[in-house]
Amino acid sequence: MSTPCNAIEKIEPPFWWKGMKNSSLQIMIYGRNIANTSPSIEESNVLLSKIEKLDNPNYLLLYLDLSHHRLPDTFLISFSKNGKQVDQKEYHLKDRQEEQCKNVGFNTSDVVYLIMPDRFSNGDPSIDNVDGMKEKVNRNAPFGRHGGDLKGIRNHLDYFVDLGVTALWLNPIQENNAQKYSYHGYGITDFYKVDPRLGTNQGYKSLVSLCHQLGLKVIMDLVFNHIGIDHWWMSDLPSLDWLNHQYYWDEGQKDSSFFGTNYQVTKQHDPYTSDEDFKANVEGWFTKDMPDLNQNNPFLAEYLIQNSIWWIEFSGINGIRMDTFGYAFKAFTSTWTKAILEEYPNFNIVGEVLVRETPVVAYFAGGAKNFDGYDSSLPSVTDMPLTFMANESFAKGDSKSEWDTPMRRLANHLAQDHLFKNPYNLMTCLDNHDVNRVMSNLKDPKRVQLALTFLLTTRGIPQIYYGTELLFEGLESDHSSLRLDFPGGWKGDKRSAFTKEGRTKSEEEMFSYIKRILHWRKTCQVIHNGRLVHFIPENDVYVYFRAFKDDTVMVLLNNNETKSITVSTANFNSMIKGAKKGYDVISDRNIDDLPILTIQPKTGMIIELK
Secondary structure (H helix, E strand, O other), X not given: OOOOOOOOOEEEOOOEEOOOOXXXXXXXXXXXXXXXXXXXXXXXXXXXXXXXXXXXXXXXXXXXXXXXXXXXXXXXXXXXXXXXXXXXXXXXXXXXXXXXXXXXXXXXXXXXXXXXXXXXXXXXHHHOOOOOOOOOEOOOOOOOEOOOOHHHHHHOHHHHHHHOOOEEEEOOOEEOOOOOOHHHOOOOOEEEEEOOOOOOHHHHHHHHHXXXXXXXXXXXXXXXXXXXXXOHHHHXXXXXXXXXXXXXXXXXXXXXXOOEOOOOHHHHOOOOOOHHHHHHHHHOEOEOOEOEXXXXXXXXXXXXXXXXXXXXXXXXXXXXXXXXXXXXOHHHHHHHHHHHHHHOOOOEEEEOOOOOOHHHHHHHOOOOOOOOOXXXXXXXXXXXXXXXXXXHHOOOOOOOOHHHOHHHHHHHHHHHHHHOOOHHHOEEEOOOOOOOOHHHHHOOHHHHHHHHHHHOOXXXXXXXXXXXXXXXXXXXXXXXXXXXXXXXXXXXXXXXXXXXXXXXXXXXXXXXXXXXXXXXXXXXXXXXXXXXXXXXXXXXEEEEEEEEOOEEEEEEEEOOOOOOEEEEXXXXXXXXXXXXXXXXXXXXXXXXXXXXXXXXXXXXXXXXXX
């Protein structure tokens, strides 16, 4: 006796577009025993080119050829069994929007502002608690949901414009329907749906559009290495190899069968690594609540690629930040990146590689000449080694050894840039949601300002973590302290740091300092496009230049704790080129005697040469 077919529960992607460069479309159909039906499409211009059945009869994959130049807006997919139709679904093909076809990515002209949506601002309290969503809002719980949402971000777009940043990176906004820790977004439970406690798909699209109107780009945070334990797949997995080490789940999550990652990304390219260590890195689960996806499954790989394209086309985002890039299978990551860039050549993608070693990061950067032939094709990677080095360098002053001063270590660190095809496209930062806040490391606002001067003028695409402009503190050992609520983001907050009146004196000083540099940087072509030339630091003063066409900017960073240093610019003749005067951006003053400069301790100077 055959098992009856129930109504189709899910179709993904929910719709698609006409005129895509890749005219092939995979559609995942989910419904009880749907694989026991015969699908058909009567629309002559839409070709059902292939049907794939998975191990689980509740899934069916349809492959469509959409190459015809006259595609319909809608068509019907029919499902029959024993000659009788058991279900029928309408599928929509949308016209592409011209602006989505361009999708200009974030680049070196941008400064990226990183936001954890749940901790930024609550703009719509009515969606704090949503039927069907397991975790409820509790601001008293450090690791709980606090209620920040997309409308809260939308309400404060003027704040970002005032500060001077040009791009927003939001931690994952897709549904995270977990019992706990759902606030951070990295345990996705539905790839095609914005978490309803943050807003809606349409609300996200509207936010992106409004950002564009204000000159702000938007970067989406995606996670393809793993999913959340409560992802809808987990109640009925599509195939026997959808997950890595799927037996752990199939056998009831016995501790004895758990296979976790070793968190050692170096094993991806270590020529001496063991098979055991390599497999643990790429196949091990990130945590027991984060099942590891097997991107070697070609059906899953295609699903994930299409999901990225769907979000780009639907929302009009300017970039993707791919989480845990170094933990996924290398063949997939390379294929995924190429597929995105073939569809959107002007797009930008940054892969997260959270390590301290520059050669490890360089291995995952596009165009690297790797010993094993691997090329990720990534335009950008996170330069976390520079993050750690900058925090160490600017935390120390008055070194006793001129041979090994903090500024020399910083300059020597940049000498490793020869490992990258394009070091100028690296994403740089002083902190983010995974590492100590820079204020907690440096413990001195003046030193934070010095470090920020470096970040915003050296090579790379700078990223600032929300609250850095307000001297937020927090430690990696306590993620709740890293991800504090933004003051004034909730009705009833005692003050609002979104306004000058609501900021403390020290907060306003830091905000104004960053704002001044950001607004200058926004239109400074020499920083956007100029080559970097630096000189060996003397007396723990780091001097470097950015040069583009006829324009040159000189940056001086005095890392000494108490000593003012006098610098003779004659030492930099190859870059000064006879300039006698300049303008210091930070102090807003003209410099009439450029040959001799005195720079105060823990102070930076950004000088436009005249």
